[in-house]
Amino acid sequence: MGIKKIFFVCPYPFDEAPSQRFRFEQYLSILEKAGYKYQLAPFLNLKAWNILYKSGNSIQKLFWIMISFIKRFLLLFQLQSYEFIFIHREASPIGPPFFEWAVRFIWKKKIIYDFDDAIWLEDPSEIGSLKASMKWKSKVKSICKWSYKVSCGNEYLAQFARNFSKQVVLNPTTIDTDYHKELKNSNTRKISIGWTGTHSTLPYLKPLIPVLDKLSLEYDFELLVISNQKPDFAVNCMRFIQWDKSSEIEDLNQINIGVMPLSDDIWSQGKCGFKLLQYMAIKKPVVASPVGVNTKIINESQAGFLAETEKEWIAGISKLLANPELRNDLGNKGRSYIKDYYSVQSNKNTFLSLFG
Known part of the structure; x- marks a missing residue:
């Protein structure tokens, strides 16, 4: 043969x-x-x-x-x-x-x-x-x-x-956990609520602006946006990093809390939760909309919180902003879950079966 x-x-x-x-x-x-x-x-x-x-x-x-x-x-x-x-x-x-x-x-x-x-x-x-x-x-x-x-x-x-x-x-869309991993660094910046994605998904971030405005009255943090295009909206606490393949893991590791807001529609139902997978692979806790596979990933991993209403978003992010031990615990859970269910190694046989 x-x-x-x-x-x-x-x-x-x-x-x-x-x-x-x-x-x-x-x-x-x-x-x-x-x-x-x-x-x-x-x-x-x-x-x-x-x-x-x-x-x-x-x-x-x-x-x-x-x-x-x-x-x-x-x-x-x-x-x-x-x-x-x-x-x-x-x-x-x-x-x-x-x-x-x-x-x-x-x-x-x-x-x-x-x-x-x-x-x-x-x-x-x-x-x-x-x-x-x-x-x-x-x-x-x-x-x-x-x-x-x-x-x-x-x-x-x-x-x-x-x-x-x-x-x-x-x-499933998977992560190379040898590449996507936590990096220990001496970053002394304020705590970062992070979002990463392409220009086409930036609009999903806009509804989170009122949540961040209210949180900023009580907590000192920044919104870190990593994308191939600068957002066309302004947030007082926002810092933008141009996505770069050569530094993407270092840039992601500047995030302390990963967020994935989505609109609840038939288009978003098809999303594969990739932002969550990226955050969790580098041991970052997450808060996300309960849309599509997001619900499955967070419920199974226990690596963060689901948030639909403004009140739920504020509650979930507040818990993580106030508690570094909780962030660490949920981050570890997320990393373990990704390795077991959404890593290249765990999915290798499924991928190879496509050609059998």
């Missing part, structure tokens, strides 16, 4: 996007040790990625999008020797699933379809827009039907996929 080969088809350049890094990129060395060969094919190259979400540069953006579609088409002629085609989210961000259809029905390859958000739904900020229609959200159902196996980040996503596929694998 020959060596099994996997082609990873993904939206973003290698080692740039959290969804790719924590869904499959951190498993590549494990695949190699298991005897697999692989190749990666991002839709966007690094030049396109660096300008796509910035204002202006419309002609350059159009040029790189056209180049990306041409490369996707040419990729169809490079798949012959590959047994598995692993598609993360989608082969292209707009248009119908022509690539996926060709892979399944022309090349007759085994598609592993992976997603960690409710990507069949329109983004809340784009509902009814031309941009939303161009994304062709209905293709998610078709790709699920065509796939050999569907890899879903949580049970909510898996329930959707089971309507179209009998081979659905609950494959």
